[in-house]
Amino acid sequence: MNVEGVGEESITDFLLWKWALIDRKFRSIKVSSFTRQEESSISGADFEMEVWLVGSKLNYPLVFQAKKFVKTYDGYVNKLNYPKNTKNQMSTLLKYASANSRIPFYAFYSLPDEKTKAMCRHNDVEDCGVFMAHAKVVEEFADGKHGRRVSKNDLLGVSNPFHCIFCCPIAFRGYFEKYFPSIDGELSEQSLPEYVRYLLDAHELEISEERVRTFIKEYNLGKFRHIAVYDMRELEESPNKALQRTSR
Ligand SMILES: [Zn+2]
DSSP: OOOTTOOHHHHHHHHHHHHHHHOTTEEEEEHHHHHHHHSOSSOOOSEEEEEEEEOSSOEEEEEEEEEEEOSSBSOHHHHHTTTTTOOHHHHHHHHHHHHHTOEEEEEEEEOOOTTOOOSOOSSOOTTOOEEEEEHHHHHHHHTTTTOSOOBHHHHHTTOEETTHHHHSTTTTTTHHHHHOGGGGGGOOOOOOOHHHHHHHHSOGGGOOHHHHHHHHHHTTGGGEEEEEEEEOHHHHHHHHHHHHHHHO
């Protein structure tokens, strides 16, 4: 709030760095730091990040656009129709997601107030700064279906705290299907791309710059600023194990 010049990109950089520090199941590559050297000073990435939540049965490939929405009202309908009221940025996200079986999300970097309510009521949103909303739901706001005067809390109301993925009572057990029902058609049982496997299995100190450069070219990853994977394979199994233990 107090440092206006800090935009979405810096916030994402900071958050991913912090996440990797506290959790070894998480691994990310700042693609833009590779593409910058090769092309111009502008990375030209279309999307903020691709995050693969890798489970033992299902994978959730999420692709994000990020928005820093702090004030109560701030011309949000126009901002969602970026750039210049063309809605090109959002359309690119939705098209990419449907063509590639990814789930399109908006990450809202925001500040809740006493009136903020997210979809999930299990978690207090008071100290939450990162929310996520399905892009198709956000599109309705861009298209004016909720009027021209949209508040920050209107948008956070169709969002969930980002951390709900991990600490919701139904985390790893149908969380996405419950809160983001329109993902049904987008989830297919696709195998993991090679670069995701590589990130999952490589020790963080073993990640080779050369391999990463090859992946970026081969999979055209330059459209993302960051690529990240989160290994949920053990986490997903643990609720069942716990259940078995109690039933015995
Ligand atoms: Zn929750």
